[in-house]
Structure formats: C-alpha cells, structure tokens
Amino acid sequence: MATCTYTVPDKSASGDNFYGAVICNQAYVDYFWNTYGFSGNKAYWDDGWGWDDACNTSKPLARAFNGCYALTYSARDYQNDSYSSAILNWGRRYVRETIDDLRCFCGDGTAIARSKGSGLIEVYLGFFYTKDVPGRAETLIHESRHQGGKPHDANFPTGSTFGGGKSGADSSWNYEGAWMYGALYLWWYYAAGARTTSALRERARQRGNVVIDNAFATHPGFSI
Template identity: 90%
Template sequence: MASCTYTVPDKAASGDNFYGAVICNQAYVDYFWNTYGFSGNKAYWDDGWGWDDCCNTSKPLARAFNGCYALTYSASDYLNDSYSAPILNWGRRYVRENVDDLRSFCGDGTAIARSKSGGLVEVYLGFFYSKDVPGRAETLIHESRHQGGKPHDANFPSGSVFGSGKSGADSSWDYEGAWMYGALYLWWYYAEGARTTSALRERARQRGNLVIDNAFATHPGFSI
C-alpha cells in the first residue's frame, strides 16, 4: 500500500458516510471477514489497507465492508437468500459460494477487479475509490459470476465507454453473464433496496443503465 496513491472522493455521494456509520460493529466486521473471502488473507489487507483501522471509510478495508453490507442487507427480507428469490436476496449467497479469497492490490489506478482461478478475486484501487457502495456490491457479484463459470464472450459495442471493440463484453442479456448479474442486482437495488437512501438507489439505476448501454454486444433493448 505504501507504494500506491489514491484520493478519496466525496464520501456522502459514494455512500461511504451512510454505510460507514453502520459497519463499525464487531459483529458485522467478523461476519464480512469470515464470509466474503477476507479470512486467511490478512496480509493483503494490512500495511495501510485498513486492517488495523477498519472503521475508517477513507481506507480500503472499510470501503470493502461497506460494499459487503450493501450486498448482505439490501433486501428487506435479507435472511431469505433462496435462488428462487430476487438477486437482491441471493446476491450475498452467490458471492459467499463463489469467492474463496478476496485480496487487495493497487492495480494501475483505474482497474476495478479481476477473477483468478480457484475462487480468488483481486480488487484494485478503482473498486475502493471509483465505485460507490452499491457499485462495489455489483463488482463482487460480477466477479463471482466469473468464478461461477461465465467468462466474457464478446467485444464491447461501437461507442462503448468500456472501449469500442475491445474484449470484455457479454454477447447478450440472455447469456446471463457477469454484466447481466451486476446490472440485474443494481436494478433490484434501485427498485426495492432497503437500508439505503433514495440518492444511492438513483446512483444504482444510473450505473445499471450504463452497464446495459455499454457492456453487451447486443443491446438488451430496455433500460432501468
């Protein structure tokens, strides 16, 4: 961490103030640590990443925990994480069942996250400082979908903010890939999210529409 630099954007806008007021609780910290792949990976979360300062929402670990809180508790009936319920309910379960190790790295400054073999997900500075809190939950679901066996299978469409013609898109919504899972989650968070704010729900809607408009080779044909 000593070798990577970052700036902290407005924590009211990102949701880090809102969620940060809640996550500073040993029961939550223990649950997230033991459930979402942090356990066994302390070496990747200390030395400035926040292990010894895990309520400080300027540091990466607390910001990851904020995303974990949104992932875990945004369904009003969050204890129901059945796969027959909406993704707002089972997103937490899908991440729990697919991510074995979650490790932080600087990355190149703009990189968000990457899935590696064997249940390993790496998160980079962009995860902590360019994604807002619901966007971090989206990223965890996106990477979990890769772990679940769905690689990207297409190139980004012309005009895509993710890079026209570059690899990393999904062919279609019906492919049910990582972009679809993330956008579907944001859609439900916008429509039915609990323990959040109307401003964060609106941000989730906007991010979901950005994904829908830019991450599919064939546009899904709808918006949130």
C-alpha cells in the same frame, strides 16, 4: 500500500458516510471478514489497507465492508437468500459460495477487479475509490459470476465507455454473464433496496443503465 496513491472522493455521494456509520460494529466486521474471503488474507489487508483501522471509510478495508453490507442487507427480507428469490436476496449467497479469497492490490488502473480462478478475486484501487457502495456490491457479484464459469464472450460495442471494440463484453443479456448479474442486482437495489437512501438507489439505477448501454454486444433493448 506505500506504492499506491489515491484520493478519497466525496464520501456522502459514494455512500461511504451512510454505510460507514453502520459497519463499525464488531459483529458485522467479523461476519464480513469470515464470509467474503478476507479470512486468511490479512497479509493483503494490513499495512495501510485498513486492517488495523476497520471503521475508517477513507481506507480500503472499511470501504470493502461497506460494499459487503450493501450486498448482505439490501433486501428487506435479507434472511431469505433462496435462489428462487430476487438477486437482491441471493446475491450475497452467490458471492459467499463463490469467493474463497478476496485480496487487494494497487492495480495498474486498467481494471476494477479480476477473477483469478480457484475462488480468488483481486480488487484494485478503482474498486474502493471509483465505485460507490452499491457499485462495489455489483463488482463482487460480477467477479463471482466469472468464478461461476461465465467469462466474457464478446467485444464491447462501438462507442462503449468500456472501450468500443475491445474484449470484455457479454454477447447478450440472455447470456446471463457477469455484466447481466451486476446490472440485474443494481436494478433490484434501485427498485426495492432497503437500508439505503433514495440518492444511492438512484446512483444504482444510473450505473445499471451505463452497464446496459455499454457492456453488451447486442443491446438488451431496455433500460432501468
């Protein structure tokens, strides 16, 4: 961590104040730690990353926990995580069943996170300090979809904010890739999210539309 430099953006806008008031609870901390791949990876999450300061939403670990809370509890009936329900319900189950190890690194600024195979997801500074709280849940779902066997299969369209012409896009919505999973999650969070705020739901809608407009070689043809 000593080699990382970062600034903490407005924690009200990102949702870190809202969620941070909730996650500072040993039961949640234990659940997230043991469920989403932190367990066994203390060596990555200590030494400045927040392991000894798990309620401090300026530090990476608490900000990851905020994303885990949104992922886990944003469906009104969150205890139903059947795959025949909405992704707002089963997103948490998909991530739980997919990620074995979640490790943090400074990164080089070129990616928010990467799926490394064998259940290993790496998250970088942008995950904590660029993405807002629902956006972190989106990232966990996105990377889990890669672990689930769906790589990106196309180049970003001309003018894409993610880099027109570069690889990393999905060919279409119907490909049901990582971008689709993430956008679909944000759509549901916007439309039906519980235990959140109207401002965060609106941010999820906006982010979902950024994904829809920029991450598919063939535009899905709709917006949220």
